[in-house]
Amino acid sequence: MISVLIPTYNYAHFLDETIQSVLNQSFTDFELIVVDNHSTDNTTEVVEKYLTDPRVSYYRNETNLGLVGNWNMCLRYPKAEYIKFICADDKIHPEMLDKFYAVMELYPNVSLITCDKQLFDGQPWVVELPLKHLQQGKKVIFDTMTSKSWIGEPTSVMFRKSNLSLGTFRNDYTLHVDWEMWNRQLTVGDCYIIPEALAYIRAHASQHTRAVSSKACFEEYYMAKLMYDYQGFDNAEDKVQIRRIVREKAAQCAKKAMYKQIPKITNKKSRETFFKALSITAREGVFLKGLGLLWNGFQTKTKKRLLKTAMLIPVTMVSTIIQSEDIPVSVISLFVK
Structure with missing residues (x-):
């Protein structure tokens, strides 16, 4: 039954x-x-x-x-x-x-x-x-x-x-x-x-806010930590993989719940989230890894915005722009990386 x-x-x-x-x-x-x-x-x-x-x-x-x-x-x-x-x-x-x-x-x-x-x-x-x-x-x-x-x-x-x-x-x-x-x-x-x-x-219409994103990354980090005590997850290879997962989840906390809270640090709730993520980031030593994830996310979003804008520009104008010397290398690299 x-x-x-x-x-x-x-x-x-x-x-x-x-x-x-x-x-x-x-x-x-x-x-x-x-x-x-x-x-x-x-x-x-x-x-x-x-x-x-x-x-x-x-x-x-x-x-x-x-x-x-x-x-x-x-x-x-x-x-x-x-x-x-x-x-x-x-x-x-x-x-x-x-x-x-x-x-x-x-x-x-x-x-x-x-x-x-x-x-x-x-x-x-x-x-x-x-x-x-x-x-x-x-x-x-x-x-x-x-x-x-x-x-x-x-x-x-x-x-x-x-x-x-x-x-x-x-x-x-x-x-x-x-x-x-x-x-x-x-x-x-x-x-x-x-x-x-x-x-x-x-499928309900819903909107995932940054607050939800922060809470999710904290929970995933704690779930990763639980894996150390799982039955049958005790060989050396398992421990290495778990450690890698823990650090990755901690880096996500740094990206989503620490660095992204800095502009709102004067807000009490944002400040609490920031320091909670800071503690995890420091414990796992993933300051640079989290910053790298943040930068990669920024580049991806910038690429999408520029490509969307470029699609609205007439082909003749695009050709003129490409031939000019006014385009910073950093902007071009976003498209060719």
């Missing part, structure tokens, strides 16, 4: 689609648990009409526990061996549970399953993951920590209930709370990636 968990807060307008995508599964041996984080909309009304199905249950928190608190509340209720989260605004392919269950049964060493995803309710596109099929857990951890968090959000993932012996979602993370959880779980088993878009992720 699979325990399907839907944590929700004020998403009544999406819940019907989400619940129906579970009830329409070709795999029927599941329990569906909706955990309402003290919503103020008509969530209860939406869910109640599904409670005639004995597989569906509904719990409402007495107070709002926050996103991570509600995710962990969900983990109190599963009875099944396999746990499948679905965000309250997402949907899943009709054969997702069937295919995920088959993999778990076939590969007892698999700790976690994920898949490609289809974005919807906006500009639609399929996100294909960089690895496919059965992969060592350690390999996936190193790959994501040196690239990006491609394992995916909870809607894309299913894991074994036994993994919870490693702990639940950490309250001290906010942006990468799921990624940190997946890393922990992959220390005790393999990862299986199904190269099909079985998760449907709703």
Whole structure:
């Protein structure tokens, strides 16, 4: 059996689609648990009409526990061996549970399953993951920590209930709370990636601010530091690679949370962010590395702006400009480097 968990807060307008995508599964041996984080909309009304199905249950928190608190509340209720989260605004392919269950049964060493995803309710596109099929857990951890968090959000993932012996979602993370959880779980088993878009992720219009960028780089640095204590990451080669990742994440803190805060240093929040990043930068000795990342980013942005401007200039004018002696070498080098 699979325990399907839907944590929700004020998403009544999406819940019907989400619940129906579970009830329409070709795999029927599941329990569906909706955990309402003290919503103020008509969530209860939406869910109640599904409670005639004995597989569906509904719990409402007495107070709002926050996103991570509600995710962990969900983990109190599963009875099944396999746990499948679905965000309250997402949907899943009709054969997702069937295919995920088959993999778990076939590969007892698999700790976690994920898949490609289809974005919807906006500009639609399929996100294909960089690895496919059965992969060592350690390999996936190193790959994501040196690239990006491609394992995916909870809607894309299913894991074994036994993994919870490693702990639940950490309250001290906010942006990468799921990624940190997946890393922990992959220390005790393999990862299986199904190269099909079985998760449907709703694309919300959002804007990533510098504040979010700063918080993300701090969390990634702390995640990298955790790798030193991971089970099975204790040989010399692992330690060298972890050290390299830690320094790279620290350099990102220098770039995004220290150097970029200097123009706003008089602001209290920016000053706190600056000194937090300064401490990490000094500890890991990556002042120059962080500055190099900042400079490379500046060059890339400058190139794009100049190229965009150049496209607006008539060809005859471009020829005249090139033949002139007024172009600084530093500007030309931005195009030819």
